[in-house]
Amino acid sequence: MRVGTSAAGLVAAACASVLLVPSPAAAASQAKPVGHCVVDLATERITCYDTFRESIAAATGGRITDAPATPAKAAEDKRFLAELDAPAGNSAKAAAKANTSRTSPRAASQVVGGFVYEDFNYGGWSWTLTIPSRCRNDGAWDATYGDLGSFWNNKITSVIPAGNCHIELHSDPHYQGARQMYTSSTPYVGDAMNDQASSMVLT
Ligand SMILES: [Ca+2]
Ligand SMILES: [Ca+2]
Structure with missing residues (x-):
């Protein structure tokens, strides 16, 4: 595991293994490092990992430990995407198990509402968005992130x-x-929105 930095730059003191990670921009002068982050939209807590697979294990509370190695492969893996959407019943046990192995200041949101990526075709840094429950598609906003920072x-x-969910x-x-x-x-999000997003809504 690599990080634990929130949008506000606060290190989660509760987690002993936490380290502060450089931002993609700050680290760009070296060989470009890539991280895979889980963003809990309920708490705006961001935790980053070295591999996409690790980030998915965290995002699902330990339920999915064999995610495709790369986000690009995951995007085309229907079995994986269906498993992400599996009913929460199975995950309760896994989440409980995961929670006993680390301290967590707040309950994590363990439904994946979507993924956003730094580069074209799901490349670069990834941010897996977790939410308390699946989107309802009733026109109301299910989760938000007001300032990406x-x-x-x-x-x-x-x-x-x-x-x-839909991602806006x-x-x-x-x-x-x-x-x-x-x-x-x-x-590719299109020329009008590429490298422009500063806030987002799941609906
Ligand atoms: Ca980009
Ligand atoms: Ca912007």
Whole structure:
């Protein structure tokens, strides 16, 4: 495991193995490191890992430990995407088991509502979005992130909605500016929204 940095840059003191990770921009001068982060939209806590597989294990509370090695493969893996959407019944036990092995200041959101990526075709840094329960598709907003902050502001280039959610990107913080909705796996968000998103809504 690599990190545990929140959008506000606070290290989660509760987790002994936590380290602060450089932002993608700050680290760009070296060989480009890539991290795979889990963003709990309920708490805005961001925790990053070295591998996509690790990040999925964390995002699912230990339920899925054999995710495809790369996000690009995951995007085309129907079995994996279906497993992500499996009923929460099975995950309760796994989540309980996972929770006994680490301290957590708040209960984690363990439904995956989607993924956003730094680069074209699900490349670069990934951010797996977790939410308390699946989206309802009733027109109301199910989860939000009002200000992506320097860590992932103006970087998103591809997206994969999950958990019955659609992902709506906004070019300015707090759901202002241009907006665009994505209802299925999208390897390129389009010229108008590429590297523009500063806030997002799951609906
Ligand atoms: Ca980008
Ligand atoms: Ca922006």
